[in-house]
Amino acid sequence: MKKINLIISFILPVYTLFAQVSIESVYTVVSEKFTGYYWEQEGEENFYVGEELFDYINGGADVYLEYGFKQVMVAKYKNGRNKVYIDIYEMYDSSAAFGIFSLSSNCQGEILKDYDNVILFDYYFLIWRNNYFISLTYQDEITYDTNFVVELIDEIENIISIKSEEPAILQQLPNENLKCKKYVRGHLGFNDIYHFDNKNIFLFCEAATGEYENYKIIIMKYFDVKDRIEKYDYSLHCIQNNPKFSNFNILDDKVTFSDMKNNYICLFGLNEYLVIIISQEDDCFNEILNLMNNKIQ
Amino acid sequence: MSKNISRRNFLKSTSLLGFASILGIEKIFPKYFQRNKLVFNGNIPDLVAVKGEDIFNNTIKAINELGGMRKFVKNNSVVGLLINSDFDLPGAYVHPDISLAVLKMCHDAGAKEIWSLQNIKPEYWQRSSVYEEYKYLLEELKILEFNQVPAEYEEKNWIIYENKGKSVKEFELVKKIFEIDTLINIPIAKHHMTTFLTCCLKNMMGVNTRASNVKFHLDGPSKNDPEFLAQSIVDLNKIRKSDLCVVDATKFIVTNGPNGPGRIITKDTIVVGKDIVAVDSYCSNLLGYEVDEILTTKIAYQEGLGEIDLSKLTIKNIVK
Numbered sequence: 001m002k003k004i005n006l007i008i009s010f011i012l013p014v015y016t017l018f019a020q021v022s023i024e025s026v027y028t029v030v031s032e033k034f035t036g037y038y039w040e041q042e043g044e045e046n047f048y049v050g051e052e053l054f055d056y057i058n059g060g061a062d063v064y065l066e067y068g069f070k071q072v073m074v075a076k077y078k079n080g081r082n083k084v085y086i087d088i089y090e091m092y093d094s095s096a097a098f099g100i101f102s103l104s105s106n107c108q109g110e111i112l113k114d115y116d117n118v119i120l121f122d123y124y125f126l127i128w129r130n131n132y133f134i135s136l137t138y139q140d141e142i143t144y145d146t147n148f149v150v151e152l153i154d155e156i157e158n159i160i161s162i163k164s165e166e167p168a169i170l171q172q173l174p175n176e177n178l179k180c181k182k183y184v185r186g187h188l189g190f191n192d193i194y195h196f197d198n199k200n201i202f203l204f205c206e207a208a209t210g211e212y213e214n215y216k217i218i219i220m221k222y223f224d225v226k227d228r229i230e231k232y233d234y235s236l237h238c239i240q241n242n243p244k245f246s247n248f249n250i251l252d253d254k255v256t257f258s259d260m261k262n263n264y265i266c267l268f269g270l271n272e273y274l275v276i277i278i279s280q281e282d283d284c285f286n287e288i289l290n291l292m293n294n295k296i297q
Numbered sequence: 298m299s300k301n302i303s304r305r306n307f308l309k310s311t312s313l314l315g316f317a318s319i320l321g322i323e324k325i326f327p328k329y330f331q332r333n334k335l336v337f338n339g340n341i342p343d344l345v346a347v348k349g350e351d352i353f354n355n356t357i358k359a360i361n362e363l364g365g366m367r368k369f370v371k372n373n374s375v376v377g378l379l380i381n382s383d384f385d386l387p388g389a390y391v392h393p394d395i396s397l398a399v400l401k402m403c404h405d406a407g408a409k410e411i412w413s414l415q416n417i418k419p420e421y422w423q424r425s426s427v428y429e430e431y432k433y434l435l436e437e438l439k440i441l442e443f444n445q446v447p448a449e450y451e452e453k454n455w456i457i458y459e460n461k462g463k464s465v466k467e468f469e470l471v472k473k474i475f476e477i478d479t480l481i482n483i484p485i486a487k488h489h490m491t492t493f494l495t496c497c498l499k500n501m502m503g504v505n506t507r508a509s510n511v512k513f514h515l516d517g518p519s520k521n522d523p524e525f526l527a528q529s530i531v532d533l534n535k536i537r538k539s540d541l542c543v544v545d546a547t548k549f550i551v552t553n554g555p556n557g558p559g560r561i562i563t564k565d566t567i568v569v570g571k572d573i574v575a576v577d578s579y580c581s582n583l584l585g586y587e588v589d590e591i592l593t594t595k596i597a598y599q600e601g602l603g604e605i606d607l608s609k610l611t612i613k614n615i616v617k
Binding site: 135 | 491
């Protein structure tokens, strides 16, 4: 009896905490929620694993693969003439799922009250929970009931009990006036934030971006300071040879320049990080540089 | 409402150019006449953009302003339509009213055969506001049903084409593109995560097998290399050039492309033209990009597929 108690009180919760939740179980929760509201499944659900993602979302697959995509389960439900498309993406880790969630929400939409892992748009909503990214889209731009979303997310959180943690690099962004943040793992995601070059010139391990009222901060992490210094030199060389940038002012580990859209840009190194500030005003750099210095050191 | 040309200037230019053409002066001053092509070509512009809510009739209007469908589709000819219809989410696929309008015009122009170069699901057509009125046209439309995801190579329907360009070594192409007289390229202008814009040039990937398309994305010097992808698209467009481009720029996603869901912008515009680079260049502006940012368009221009500089073209903007 004691053994059973031990299993129930200790081993089972630990097992539950660390057990991987299967994509099928997540799908069952979502599916039951829709059928409970008289939605009917149309056709079979489908799986796409690894590079098979190209068969499902065509060229959209690139950026998912860049983050670390494992598989997706998709299904369609109908209710009269209304249709909803359910996409459950299983990524390799929680940061990858957060990354694609942050990139897809693109600093738009409305965060669901009390749920910072749910973003609502006019005809779709996005959910991030641990290593899952879930997208629910209504055809013909039909709106949905927010109470339904709350019920759904509660049930998803019951099954995926591990609380989602944002990637640590996001903590390096100053919190004050931060409007939204994104996490990036490669060149394609980075290009969606700011297009420096068609080539991957920064070669970072991971990056985070924060959008503020009048400026944007991008933080890129490298293996170590030596690696960062090498990448700084290489990226600066590429930027200086790109005709879309001008007005260079170079000072040791810091350079300022401007682009053709009248943005002022500052690139500088801090420990193992490269930081970029993009602003419409040229006089905000010092203030942000101080903020970043305090944050990173 | 045509763009900034006054009646006085219009009459002055047409009389002068008409008189000059009789004398053959345009051969002596070609640059001047090139600049004034709008007037000299009997009012046929290089590119037409019609803005308004009546998508079906605006498509017809746009093509008529470009000289009419008979200019592109001869009596008894074989036509191929390449329609980006395969996405389901709003703002990610061509509005079916546009496709039906083109189909009707090809039919009226006397086409012997009209082929859809990709499979099209019946429910796509049913989303059209004019479906009931024009569904009879669909009986005439022949569909390459084998060209649907995952579109696998088989000798009967596909051809392996060796690429002499700088990108992938070979393409696996739908054979039919070499059997048609007219290719009408019908994309939606929308966001694409790797190329930023997907429009006419990229829509040509619809005549490729899926395996071949994946090579565009993954076989470059590094995986997901935007330069390799852009170059592959340009090389593909050199093999079979589009004869007419009809772009849906009515409602389209500007984030999370090409599949969506994403933020939808409404421009209510149909863009048509013969010059694929010019049409893509125009549409990149509609999405808020500078044309320099769209690598595919830039390379296509550099390799002679068309004109990127819209100021060198005659563009007729019509608001209905």
